[in-house]
Amino acid sequence: MTIQILPPDLVARIAAGEVVERPASVVKELIENAIDAGATDIRVECVDGGKRLIRVSDNGCGIRAAEVALAFAHHATSKLRSADDLAAIHTLGFRGEALASIASVAQVTCHTRHAEESSGTLLRLDNGRIVAEDRIGRAPGTTMTVEHLFARVPARLKFLRSNATERAHIDGLVARYALAYPAIRFALTHDGRVGFQSSGRGDLREVLVAVYGAEAAARMVAVEAPPDSPGVRVWGYVGLPDLDHANRSKIFLFVNGRPVQDAKLGYAVIQAYHTLLRANRYPVAVVLIALPAEAVDVNVHPAKAEVRFRDPDAVFSVVQRAVRRALLDNLKPPEPPSVLSASLSAALAQAQREPPSIQMAQPPAQPALSGSQTWARVGIPPASQRAEPSSAGQAQPSAAPAPSALPALRILGQLAQTYILAEGPEGLYLIDQHAAHERVLWERLMAQHELGEVHSQALLDPVAVTLPPDSAALLEAHLETLRGVGFEVEPFGGQTFLVRSVPALMIQDDIAAALREIVADLEMGDAVLRRELEAKVLKRVCKRMAIKAGRVLSMAEMQALVRDLEACESPRTCPHGRPTMIHVGLRQLEREFGRLG
Numbered sequence: 001m002t003i004q005i006l007p008p009d010l011v012a013r014i015a016a017g018e019v020v021e022r023p024a025s026v027v028k029e030l031i032e033n034a035i036d037a038g039a040t041d042i043r044v045e046c047v048d049g050g051k052r053l054i055r056v057s058d059n060g061c062g063i064r065a066a067e068v069a070l071a072f073a074h075h076a077t078s079k080l081r082s083a084d085d086l087a088a089i090h091t092l093g094f095r096g097e098a099l100a101s102i103a104s105v106a107q108v109t110c111h112t113r114h115a116e117e118s119s120g121t122l123l124r125l126d127n128g129r130i131v132a133e134d135r136i137g138r139a140p141g142t143t144m145t146v147e148h149l150f151a152r153v154p155a156r157l158k159f160l161r162s163n164a165t166e167r168a169h170i171d172g173l174v175a176r177y178a179l180a181y182p183a184i185r186f187a188l189t190h191d192g193r194v195g196f197q198s199s200g201r202g203d204l205r206e207v208l209v210a211v212y213g214a215e216a217a218a219r220m221v222a223v224e225a226p227p228d229s230p231g232v233r234v235w236g237y238v239g240l241p242d243l244d245h246a247n248r249s250k251i252f253l254f255v256n257g258r259p260v261q262d263a264k265l266g267y268a269v270i271q272a273y274h275t276l277l278r279a280n281r282y283p284v285a286v287v288l289i290a291l292p293a294e295a296v297d298v299n300v301h302p303a304k305a306e307v308r309f310r311d312p313d314a315v316f317s318v319v320q321r322a323v324r325r326a327l328l329d330n331l332k333p334p335e336p337p338s339v340l341s342a343s344l345s346a347a348l349a350q351a352q353r354e355p356p357s358i359q360m361a362q363p364p365a366q367p368a369l370s371g372s373q374t375w376a377r378v379g380i381p382p383a384s385q386r387a388e389p390s391s392a393g394q395a396q397p398s399a400a401p402a403p404s405a406l407p408a409l410r411i412l413g414q415l416a417q418t419y420i421l422a423e424g425p426e427g428l429y430l431i432d433q434h435a436a437h438e439r440v441l442w443e444r445l446m447a448q449h450e451l452g453e454v455h456s457q458a459l460l461d462p463v464a465v466t467l468p469p470d471s472a473a474l475l476e477a478h479l480e481t482l483r484g485v486g487f488e489v490e491p492f493g494g495q496t497f498l499v500r501s502v503p504a505l506m507i508q509d510d511i512a513a514a515l516r517e518i519v520a521d522l523e524m525g526d527a528v529l530r531r532e533l534e535a536k537v538l539k540r541v542c543k544r545m546a547i548k549a550g551r552v553l554s555m556a557e558m559q560a561l562v563r564d565l566e567a568c569e570s571p572r573t574c575p576h577g578r579p580t581m582i583h584v585g586l587r588q589l590e591r592e593f594g595r596l597g
């Protein structure tokens with residue numbers, strides 16, 4: 001074998017593989033060009049999943065007759081002038097590679113007319129070579145037609161999947177851009193049939209309905225950036241916890257109008273659902289992030305799917321808090337006291353009798369000027385127009401329906417002193433009394449915590465607890481964390497600590513044992529952020545205080561517990577993500593009994 005320099009057309013084809021992987025990647029590049037050209041109307045037509053034909057028409061600025069051929073040359077771009085521009089990219093394209101790459105692996109026809117010129121241009125290329133050029137008449141804008149993708153590149157062709165699969169990729173892609181650009185009208189057809197369409201009216205909610213359907217869209221709540229996040233804007237919609245999905249594929253993330261796949265950013269969204277989702281389920285989310293162009297590097301990946309943030313942790317934290325807040329804002333109001341948790345309910349009511357200080361702890365999101373403009377653009381009402389807690393403790397029911405809500409249940413009895421048996425319109429419910437009570441306590445404690453204060457009660461006799469040296473040092477380091485969740489603990493010399501106050505809920509508990517467990521939890525050390533540690537402690541409190549399996553419950557107690565559970569935002573899982581109940585549907589019973597045909 002001798003070493004040879006590859007001929008240019010082969011080099012081009014190899015390079016094309018980086019940008020053009022499948023029909024959807026062609027659609028992506030053409031849509032991005034249309035958006036960069038200022039289009040407000042983008043039509044995408046595909047035949048055979050885009051393998052035979054992809055046509056993207058736009059009403060953007062068009063290409064000047066003198067530059068049409070140049071647009072198809074490698075590294076030809078109107079969007080980047082110097083290396084300095086790379087530091088702050090304001091367009092979706094900038095590499096000048098897409099048209100050249102696509103043209104090297106397909107037959108491309110470009111019809112275009114620049115807005116300032118009186119006639120247009122037709123340019124046809126066949127696998128990289130110009131085969132026709134002509135003047136044409138047409139309205140300003142551009143139509144790119146890409147036919148027989150990879151027909152001359154067998155190695156690529158054989159990696160294309162079925163028409164249906166390629167179509168699905170295109171559908172997902174067009175949906176993403178429609179979500180990121182509600183003010184642009186998108187229309188997609190496959191084999192002549194109209195598929196997805198968005199109105200271009202600028203209302204993100206409307207696009208959600210077009211993408212997910214009205215039912216799912218109604219189960220998504222608006223996300224707004226926390227007010228204390230200068231330099232980063234976050235908005236969008238996230239699904240309530242029960243609108244979940246088997247994998248991460250329904251988490252759509254956008255950075256500066258660019259769909260991105262960033263595992264860590266996705267994780268920030270997932271984290272915001274901590275304890276709200278069932279085990280191994282993922283949320284549905286559309287989260288858009290805007291930050292100054294200098295704060296993000298998009299030049300990481302040829303297909304531009306990855307981005308690099310200058311301050312990733314700050315971005316992740318804003319995203320996580322924004323999503324979390326959106327979810328908590330839609331939590332159900334606390335229920336009246338029940339037999340089981342009377343002390344807690346009383347504590348909560350007490351805490352809510354002092355609205356001013358509570359409000360101060362976490363002021364409602366007041367849109368900054370730029371933020372409200374964003375919302376106006378995407379059609380999200382500012383926070384002030386949405387449901388706010390009204391009078392003492394009576395938050396208004398949220399406008400969005402609660403999909404996780406339980407139907408009203410009728411208690412039948414208790415099984416094995418562990419499960420509550422209940423009847424609902426949909427059949428039989430077996431409720432784990434401990435897990436259910438944990439969920440009830442957890443949501444109440446978290447509601448207090450989010451309001452800025454877990455209600456705490458002083459012990460009549462402070463309890464002294466002596467710990468082994470390592471544990472003592474750890475506890476000493478976390479006294480502030482504990483204070484944040486209602487524990488007042490002070491060093492008492494040596495390895496001994498004095499517990500003066502505890503969360504009101506725990507007043508009857510074995511305080512020394514509880515503190516030892518909490519310190520053991522802190523030692524486990526997978527949580528790092530203060531809020532994570534606080535949540536961990538509160539989970540331990542719930543676990544300790546929730547009624548145990550093996551305890552006989554009266555009818556009234558079971559009714560109270562189930563009523564409390566019905567009022568929970570996520571009644572179907574415990575704070576650790578395990579189910580609180582098993583539902584045996586009537587149809588299932590009919591099947592089991594052989595009553596169905």
Ligand code: ADP
Pocket residue numbers: 029033034037058060061062063071072076077078079092093094095096097098099100141142
């Ligand atoms: P890039 O988008 O990175 O600049 P492309 O190869 O995608 O590179 O496009 C090359 C150039 O062709 C663009 O910079 C732009 O000037 C022009 N162009 C491509 N598509 C369009 C379009 N739909 N409308 C107007 N100009 C376009």
Ligand code: MG
Pocket residue numbers: 029032033092093094096098099
């Ligand atoms: Mg481009």
